[in-house]
Amino acid sequence: MFNLPKYGDGVCLARMADLLDALAVDRARLQRISVAVTGSNGKGSTAAFCAGIARAYGLRTGMFTSPHLYRFNERFQIDGAPIGDDDLARLVSRIEAAIAEISQRRGEKFGAFEALFALACLYFQESQCDFAVFEAGIGGRYDPVRLVGALSTSVTSVDYEHVELLGHSLELIASDKSDACASGGTIIYGENCRKLQPYLLEYNRYRGIAALFVRDGIAIGGETVSASGQRFDFRFGAYDFRCLEISLLGAFQFNNAAIAVTLFLLWLGRMRPGEAPGRVEAAVRSGLRDARWPGRLQVIKQDPLTIVDVGHTPDGIRQSLASLKAIHGADDWILVVGVSFDKNADEIVGALAPSFDTVICTMAHHKGMEAGNIAAAVRRANPQAAVHIAATIEDAVGVSDKLAASLRRKIYVAGGLFLAIEYAAVAGGGRAQDLNFF
Numbered sequence: 559m560f561n562l563p564k565y566g567d568g569v570c571l572a573r574m575a576d577l578l579d580a581l582a583v584d585r586a587r588l589q590r591i592s593v594a595v596t597g598s599n600g601k602g603s604t605a606a607f608c609a610g611i612a613r614a615y616g617l618r619t620g621m622f623t624s625p626h627l628y629r630f631n632e633r634f635q636i637d638g639a640p641i642g643d644d645d646l647a648r649l650v651s652r653i654e655a656a657i658a659e660i661s662q663r664r665g666e667k668f669g670a671f672e673a674l675f676a677l678a679c680l681y682f683q684e685s686q687c688d689f690a691v692f693e694a695g696i697g698g699r700y701d702p703v704r705l706v707g708a709l710s711t712s713v714t715s716v717d718y719e720h721v722e723l724l725g726h727s728l729e730l731i732a733s734d735k736s737d738a739c740a741s742g743g744t745i746i747y748g749e750n751c752r753k754l755q756p757y758l759l760e761y762n763r764y765r766g767i768a769a770l771f772v773r774d775g776i777a778i779g780g781e782t783v784s785a786s787g788q789r790f791d792f793r794f795g796a797y798d799f800r801c802l803e804i805s806l807l808g809a810f811q812f813n814n815a816a817i818a819v820t821l822f823l824l825w826l827g828r829m830r831p832g833e834a835p836g837r838v839e840a841a842v843r844s845g846l847r848d849a850r851w852p853g854r855l856q857v858i859k860q861d862p863l864t865i866v867d868v869g870h871t872p873d874g875i876r877q878s879l880a881s882l883k884a885i886h887g888a889d890d891w892i893l894v895v896g897v898s899f900d901k902n903a904d905e906i907v908g909a910l911a912p913s914f915d916t917v918i919c920t921m922a923h924h925k926g927m928e929a930g931n932i933a934a935a936v937r938r939a940n941p942q943a944a945v946h947i948a949a950t951i952e953d954a955v956g957v958s959d960k961l962a963a964s965l966r967r968k969i970y971v972a973g974g975l976f977l978a979i980e981y982a983a984v985a986g987g988g989r990a991q992d993l994n995f996f
Contacts, residue, residue, distance in 0.1 A: 595694065595821075606850065607815050610844075675692075729757050752771050788811060862962035893970050
């Protein structure tokens, strides 16, 4: 979309501020209408829940997420609809012209994600959005999303990812993600951040930032899980919502939904205090119930039952696997697994392989690790498993369907985002090489 490298020169914040000024983005208004979502896992679902609540409340709602799964346009949505091709082309042209001028003047190269963030800001401003959800790309300290200046932000979870950029400890990673929040704001931390609570309270103390934690200040309980949907109770401040329904599956979605509800309540309390409680509750219920977000424990086929999951960190993969077993049962599965070449195969495969007696190892078209290397990791993690090697995603779809039919099994596809989405595309009649990830 942009003829730019993924990353620009050094820290981008100053040149990003130049770019937003050149595009006449109203930074004060951007701050007023926006919340920001950071974290290792759960950002997309949390953003979708929060945007859904705002939309149900009657607000014109923008949502910026990454990466896209099937089409580039998915990254920029207003009221649930991706940006149209004409608007996208028009805004790209305008941003490219501004980037060319600033790059020449500053002697610095922009990165593609910076351009995408600027496009979202401009698109939401032109469309007169009342509310906007911005998902960070990597971290928060130097991510363009920090320029939103959001006073309500979240860290959905922390896990070891992008350690060369974010740091080699969970404390450093959480600190980086926390820095997306503006001074005087509030950060909502997900449940798996609670073990870092003493550190995070001190980290934020002198920045004038309040910290809230799911299950400690934000109460959730009464969780029920089934293949048809999930329910939970939520309590925060004066709000007490019982038996909230969510359509997205997985026990980890309770955390994401609770964060999303709290993000919206904090924003509403600051921007529109005194709103009718009944109206707020109705929007929360509708927004959570109707939210859609592909790729997390997504059923792509019923015969045989085939489920894909885009989790790509060890903790996220373990949580998805536990939810798969709770919802659909632990037995009679075939695992299709692949890992990106820049990930730790032993960690990811080690979280999956011991739970399966039949494993198909494959290689995603985009950034896939060699299937033979995946197979070696499976054998180390589960020497008793029957291991099959499929050189391509197309082969993996064919082999898994045949094995599922002959063994009367279900299929679980996990290990990485590109693997899951390519498998879903091929199973639906498409081609992996036609997907253009960023």
